[in-house]
Amino acid sequence: MERARSTPAQRLGDDGERLATARLEALGWRILARNLRLGRAEVDILAVDPADRPTLVVVEVRRRGRRDFGLPEETLDRRKRAALRHAAGEVAMRAALPDGTGLPPLPVRVDLIAIDSGPDGRLSVRHHRGIEL
Numbered sequence: 001m002e003r004a005r006s007t008p009a010q011r012l013g014d015d016g017e018r019l020a021t022a023r024l025e026a027l028g029w030r031i032l033a034r035n036l037r038l039g040r041a042e043v044d045i046l047a048v049d050p051a052d053r054p055t056l057v058v059v060e061v062r063r064r065g066r067r068d069f070g071l072p073e074e075t076l077d078r079r080k081r082a083a084l085r086h087a088a089g090e091v092a093m094r095a096a097l098p099d100g101t102g103l104p105p106l107p108v109r110v111d112l113i114a115i116d117s118g119p120d121g122r123l124s125v126r127h128h129r130g131i132e133l
Helices: 008-026 078-093
Strands: 030-038 041-049 055-063 108-117 123-128
Touching (some): 030 078, 055 078
Parallel strands (some): 055 108
Antiparallel strands (some): 030 041, 041 055
16 A cells, blocks of 8 residues: 655655565465554554464564664664554454455464665665564
């Protein structure tokens, strides 16, 4: 879902979510929703990881244009972790998405995908599975 009006930072974030979605799909993940709102909770990407034990995954995408002020992982502060805990709880309690699409009865975990430009200027994508909240 594209924003009607957005700042450069929002556009960078949207690009990051598109890149993360494409990477996950290339790995065989099934994307159930992007920019999902569940009451007050927001989920960047909701997907099914088809690993040996399939899992419903709340994916948080953090993107930075440069590393001058730290890594994208460092932007996951206490408040955002609490919001992700709440979002994962909302997903776990629901049988369906707001549009009526059924959710598979799978365990839920939270992953972080961090995207930035590495020291060589090339895009760096790091996928942290099962982050602590």
